[in-house]
Amino acid sequence: MTADTDHAGRTGxxxxxxxxxxxxxxxxxxxxxxxxxxxxxxxxxxxxxxxRLAMVSxxxxxxxxxxxxxxxxxxxxxxxxxxxxxxxxxxxxxxIPWIDGDGLALGxxxxxxxxxxRDYFAVTLKGAQGSITxxxxxxxxxxxxxxxxxxxxxxxxxxxxxFLMRIVDVLFTIPLLLLAAVIxxxxxxxxxxxxxxxxxxxxxxxxxxxxxxxxxxxxxxxxVEAARALGASNRRIIWKHxxxxxxxSVIVSATLLISAAILIEAALAFLxxxxxxxxxxxxxxxxxxxxxxxxxxxxxxxxxxxxxxLTINFIGDGLRDAFDPKQTRVRQ
Amino acid sequence: xxxxxxxxxxxSIPILLASSVLMFFLxxxxxxxxxxxxxxxxxxxxQLIAARRQRLRLDDSAWERYWDWVTGLFAGDFGxxxxxxxxxxxxxxxxxxxxxxxxxxxxxxxxxxxxxxxxTAVRQYSVLDYSSTFAAFLFFSLPVFWVAVLLKEFGAIKFxxxxxxxxxxxxxxxxxxxxxxxxxxxxxxxGRKRRLTAAAIAAAVQLVALVAIDxxxxxxxxxxxxxxxxxxxAVVGVGAAAIFAPLSTTRVLLAALAxxxxxxIGATLFQGWIEDPNWSKLxxxxxFTLGTGVGVGALVGGEVDRRLAMRAGAVSAFGVxxxxxxxxxxxxxxPGRTIGTVGPQTPNLTGTFWERMVDYAGxxxxxxxxxxxxxxxxxxxxxxxxxxxxxxxxxxRTAKAKGLPGNQVILRHAFRTALIPVMTVVxxxxxxxxxGAVITETVFGWKGMGxxxxxxxxxxxxxxxxxxxxxxxxxxxxxxxxADIMYAYxxxxxxx
Numbered sequence: 001m002t003a004d005t006d007h008a009g010r011t012g013x014x015x016x017x018x019x020x021x022x023x024x025x026x027x028x029x030x031x032x033x034x035x036x037x038x039x040x041x042x043x044x045x046x047x048x049x050x051x052r053l054a055m056v057s058x059x060x061x062x063x064x065x066x067x068x069x070x071x072x073x074x075x076x077x078x079x080x081x082x083x084x085x086x087x088x089x090x091x092x093x094x095x096i097p098w099i100d101g102d103g104l105a106l107g108x109x110x111x112x113x114x115x116x117x118r119d120y121f122a123v124t125l126k127g128a129q130g131s132i133t134x135x136x137x138x139x140x141x142x143x144x145x146x147x148x149x150x151x152x153x154x155x156x157x158x159x160x161x162x163f164l165m166r167i168v169d170v171l172f173t174i175p176l177l178l179l180a181a182v183i184x185x186x187x188x189x190x191x192x193x194x195x196x197x198x199x200x201x202x203x204x205x206x207x208x209x210x211x212x213x214x215x216x217x218x219x220x221x222x223x224v225e226a227a228r229a230l231g232a233s234n235r236r237i238i239w240k241h242x243x244x245x246x247x248x249s250v251i252v253s254a255t256l257l258i259s260a261a262i263l264i265e266a267a268l269a270f271l272x273x274x275x276x277x278x279x280x281x282x283x284x285x286x287x288x289x290x291x292x293x294x295x296x297x298x299x300x301x302x303x304x305x306x307x308x309x310l311t312i313n314f315i316g317d318g319l320r321d322a323f324d325p326k327q328t329r330v331r332q
Numbered sequence: 333x334x335x336x337x338x339x340x341x342x343x344s345i346p347i348l349l350a351s352s353v354l355m356f357f358l359x360x361x362x363x364x365x366x367x368x369x370x371x372x373x374x375x376x377x378x379q380l381i382a383a384r385r386q387r388l389r390l391d392d393s394a395w396e397r398y399w400d401w402v403t404g405l406f407a408g409d410f411g412x413x414x415x416x417x418x419x420x421x422x423x424x425x426x427x428x429x430x431x432x433x434x435x436x437x438x439x440x441x442x443x444x445x446x447x448x449x450x451x452t453a454v455r456q457y458s459v460l461d462y463s464s465t466f467a468a469f470l471f472f473s474l475p476v477f478w479v480a481v482l483l484k485e486f487g488a489i490k491f492x493x494x495x496x497x498x499x500x501x502x503x504x505x506x507x508x509x510x511x512x513x514x515x516x517x518x519x520x521x522x523g524r525k526r527r528l529t530a531a532a533i534a535a536a537v538q539l540v541a542l543v544a545i546d547x548x549x550x551x552x553x554x555x556x557x558x559x560x561x562x563x564x565x566a567v568v569g570v571g572a573a574a575i576f577a578p579l580s581t582t583r584v585l586l587a588a589l590a591x592x593x594x595x596x597i598g599a600t601l602f603q604g605w606i607e608d609p610n611w612s613k614l615x616x617x618x619x620f621t622l623g624t625g626v627g628v629g630a631l632v633g634g635e636v637d638r639r640l641a642m643r644a645g646a647v648s649a650f651g652v653x654x655x656x657x658x659x660x661x662x663x664x665x666x667p668g669r670t671i672g673t674v675g676p677q678t679p680n681l682t683g684t685f686w687e688r689m690v691d692y693a694g695x696x697x698x699x700x701x702x703x704x705x706x707x708x709x710x711x712x713x714x715x716x717x718x719x720x721x722x723x724x725x726x727x728x729r730t731a732k733a734k735g736l737p738g739n740q741v742i743l744r745h746a747f748r749t750a751l752i753p754v755m756t757v758v759x760x761x762x763x764x765x766x767x768g769a770v771i772t773e774t775v776f777g778w779k780g781m782g783x784x785x786x787x788x789x790x791x792x793x794x795x796x797x798x799x800x801x802x803x804x805x806x807x808x809x810x811x812x813x814x815a816d817i818m819y820a821y822x823x824x825x826x827x828x
Contacts, residue, residue, distance in 0.1 A: 166347065173351040173805040177767040178785065182355070182797070185362040185789050263475055267771055270477040271786055284478055291485060302478040309473035317469070 047322040054318020057311035068128035079122035130279035137196035139258030146207025154215025184273035195275030207253045248323030255316035344809040365792040411795030419799040430780035437700040441707030449715025460518020471709035480702040480775035488671040498551035509538045555663040565592040568651035587632040587641035588648040591625045595652035625649025674777040699772045719750040759811035
């Protein structure tokens with residue numbers, strides 16, 4: 001048993017290192033003898049591009065984003081105009097052509113129509129636009145705020161640190177979604193930007209803690225001391241010397257925040273405290289009761305939410321692996 | 333240690349006060365508390381507005397209202413909602429309802445998550461590992477409300493329809509069998525041949541069982557026959573013995589099987605109690621079962637294996653008891669007692685103990701499942717990485733090198749250490765669970781804390797919302813403190 005597991009474990013590990021993310025390939029060529037010099041950036045990009053799942057996810061995500069933003073340009077049916085309901089509003093898209101043999105086809109209303117005859121494809125795309133915009137804006141703003149707060153707290157320590165971290169502690173006693181709901185109740189459907197800001201000003205806490213911890217350990221490193229001895233200002237040390245060292249954590253937490261923001265926005269809309277007027281969550285909420293009559297009105301926005309959140313999570317995972325210095329070890 | 337805990341709790345008081353100030357001001361400014369009356373066409377609307385202004389003290393300054401609320405809090409007064417009901421009463425009922433939901437969901441996600449975390453860590457890079465990891469990522473990305481609505485449709489309405497006229501199609505049987513065998517293939521260690529054999533055996537067993545279930549209309553009249561109970565009991569006994577010692581340790585195996593036998597005999601003796609129990613009888617039976625299991629282990633175990641035999645006996649006695657109770661439970665699943673979609677139980681239900689249990693469970697299972705999905709993903713991923721770290725450590729290698737069987741190394745050496753960081757996640761994940769509970773309660777129409785919050789916020793009714801927030805914030809702060817303390821206590825490297 002022991003020997004079996006051991007053996008299987010070791011071969012398994014080896015296989016993964018080659019196929020899943022090319023961890024083995026760090027700096028070594030095929031023969032494994034000559035070592036080519038690569039910069040940190042090159043190694044990270046290389047590892048990321050070898051992460052198959054992350055690459056597939058990236059392609060799918062870009063596809064969804066392009067569809068959401070460019071799709072409405074080419075799609076001539078408007079999202080806000082009612083019309084006559086054709087065939088009970090059934091979805092006309094044909095994704096499994098081998099069943100009835102009609103081939104891949106979009107049809108007149110690929111995602112069907114709602115009860116007042118709006119084309120649901122256009123409605124879903126509009127919602128996806130809203131959700132993606134909110135999520136990306138919120139994720140980027142929250143990451144920026146979190147990084148700055150974490151960097152300041154970790155670098156200056158002392159009073160600055162305790163002040164900033166007490167704010168974080170206070171906000172941590174209230175679940176994010178519920179705090180956002182209270183603020184969302186006031187700024188209901190004010191628009192995408194306000195929605196993104198509301199989510200962003202609550203979501204930066206974890207990032208701040210992570211970056212602070214990294215800064216606390218970085219500021220004791222020799223290279224920081226060397227920079228200081230050479231007369232570098234605090235600003236220069238933070239920007240030029242320390243921030244580049246935490247860039248991995250920053251990027252990873254940005255992706256995680258974006259996928260969290262999609263779900264938070266959707267949950268807010270579902271609870272009735274939605275922050276935007278056009279979003280996927282809003283549509284799930286609107287058509288929740290239509291599930292028995294027109295199930296497709298419920299399915300499409302939900303599937304879009306899942307695809308966007310899932311692909312971003314996979315990309316985040318790929319990035320985390322790529323930035324992880326432990327992964328640079330050549331196979332023992 | 334005492335001062336550490338005291339200091340930890342003292343620091344949290346100003347933090348809690350600050351967060352309550354923040355929430356109070358956000359809530360009272362979240363909208364117009366008179367919005368529904370302003371749109372009202374009621375002839376005495378002016379009176380109503382005046383009454384509400386007085387009740388919510390809209391003419392007083394916010395600080396005054398906050399101060400009175402906070403000072404009232406220390407006297408146990410949570411204020412009144414806009415209809416004049418005491419928030420503390422409402423809150424107490426809501427907490428009980430939500431507590432049931434949260435606790436069951438947490439237990440479900442911890443148990444399943446840890447089991448899958450260990451399996452995926454031990455069988456790293458297997459198909460099972462990859463599919464579980466994928467599932468975890470999927471669960472992370474699922475909107476809870478979307479899943480809850482789907483569960484309501486397919487888990488309750490469609491499933492109830494199915495139970496009215498149950499019948500498994502051939503495709504259904506094949507699909508179920510394939511899933512089970514796939515799982516077994518991933519679970520079993522060793523070479524490809526061994527795993528394929530195991531999967532084939534599993535497939536055969538499942539096929540026989542499913543066809544038998546289908547042919548005998550088991551689902552219309554569920555229950556386990558004594559023979560099935562005995563077979564399952566033997567399986568549990570062997571499994572329990574295998575956890576604690578290699579199966580070649582005859583005394584441990586013997587103890588487990590003997591304890592199963594004693595359990596079965598005990599069940600026939602206490603038939604009356606088991607068929608119509610109450611909680612105290614069940615507790616007595618439970619203690620009695622544990623006692624007999626340990627006793628049998630002590631008798632059979634001999635000098636060397638006594639402690640192991642006692643443990644194996646207790647676990648298998650417990651397993652047998654679970655099987656017998658499960659039999660009672662599903663036997664009570666008569667027509668009409670189906671999966672509920674609204675509320676935590678059928679109102680005004682009378683019936684035997686087991687019928688009430690079936691009703692509770694039928695109402696509880698879907699919301700808990702919806703809530704447990706995210707937690708499951710968290711626990712699985714966390715246990716997996718923690719377990720992988722531990723498996724690489726020196727003392728595990730030593731245990732292996734000394735010739736300890738694989739499952740002993742995993743369960744008795746690696747698993748315990750790996751659990752330390754996982755236990756702290758339990759407390760920290762509370763905020764996520766509460767968020768999820770608010771949403772699931774809304775979907776399933778439970779009158780719990782979520783409803784208190786959502787309704788209060790919609791009505792700009794500050795005190796119910798604040799009552800909810802006090803409970804949640806205090807729990808979060810306390811649980812974080814517990815996490816710190818537990819970490820220090822559980823990890824001997826940190827403990828002084």
